[in-house]
Amino acid sequence: xxxxxxxxxxxxxxxxxxxxxxxxxxxxxxxxxxxxxxxxxxxxxxxxxxxxxxxxxxxxxxxxxxxxxxxxxxxxxxxxxxxxxxxxxxxxxxxxxxxxxxxxxxxxxxxxxxxxxxxxxxxxxxxxxxxxxxxxxxxxxxxxxxxxxxxxxxxxxxxxxxxxxxxxxxxxxxxxxxxxxxxxxxxxxxxxxxxxxxxxxxxxxxxxxxxxxxxxxxxxxxxxx
Numbered sequence: 001x002x003x004x005x006x007x008x009x010x011x012x013x014x015x016x017x018x019x020x021x022x023x024x025x026x027x028x029x030x031x032x033x034x035x036x037x038x039x040x041x042x043x044x045x046x047x048x049x050x051x052x053x054x055x056x057x058x059x060x061x062x063x064x065x066x067x068x069x070x071x072x073x074x075x076x077x078x079x080x081x082x083x084x085x086x087x088x089x090x091x092x093x094x095x096x097x098x099x100x101x102x103x104x105x106x107x108x109x110x111x112x113x114x115x116x117x118x119x120x121x122x123x124x125x126x127x128x129x130x131x132x133x134x135x136x137x138x139x140x141x142x143x144x145x146x147x148x149x150x151x152x153x154x155x156x157x158x159x160x161x162x163x164x165x166x167x168x169x170x171x172x173x174x175x176x177x178x179x180x181x182x183x184x185x186x187x188x189x190x191x192x193x194x195x196x197x198x199x200x201x202x203x204x205x206x207x208x209x210x211x212x213x214x215x216x217x218x219x220x221x222x223x224x225x
Contacts, residue, residue, distance in 0.1 A: 002031055002065075003034075004028075006027055006029070006064050007065075009026045011048050011060050021219055024220050026219075026220075027221070030053075032194065034197070034212060035190045035211045036196075037199055037200065039204070039216070044217050047168060050168050052071075055080075055082060055087065066163075066164070067086055084112070085162070087162050087163070088165040088195075089167075089168075090153050090157050090165060091168060092170060094152070095153065101140055102152045103124045103125060107159075124155070127158050131155045145178075147181065161193075166198050167197065167198070169201060170183075170186075171201065179206065180206070183206050186199070
């Protein structure tokens with residue numbers, strides 16, 4: 001079963017009279033349970049591709065389907081609802097709410113989705129335990145290391161039990177040892193939870209940890225082995 005399907009996807013940005021072709025005819029699918037990385041130089045289209053797969057943006061041409069839903073055919077509310085239920089996001093800058101504790105940050109998407117407080121706290125505690133941070137759940141982000149903050153963001157991404165986790169340069173702000181630990185953690189969660197992971201990276205050292213490398217250059221798919 002494919003979680004993501006792209007068919008001849010293009011994305012153009014218009015800057016005055018200039019048109020920038022960020023993606024130029026991408027066809028790609030991701031099966032359930034894959035652990036894949038998108039890589040390529042800056043400007044290759046990695047972030048644009050992740051934004052389309054993550055239902056943050058819609059393509060200029062072609063089709064993007066998530067769990068069988070054609071994203072371009074959905075209105076903003078339905079696309080947001082699908083994104084919130086089916087996708088977890090991990091960001092390079094963590095994007096944690098600074099005034100909330102670790103467990104409150106993980107609870108946030110659950111409460112937005114309408115889950116009662118007690119159930120949301122229990123789910124968030126279980127997710128923090130999965131990333132070995134249950135002893136730090138009452139700490140605010142400024143009381144945690146960079147690696148710990150990224151673990152909180154991974155726990156938050158997994159809290160809604162999504163079909164897909166998208167991580168845009170998740171190790172960019174971490175030292176090399178911590179970065180590899182984070183990738184190993186995501187790999188372990190991928191195997192245990194059978195969640196599909198797709199992350200972007202510039203770091204070729206991380207590519208040995210993935211099942212599949214999706215290479216982009218100048219908005220074109222050059223390899224997807």
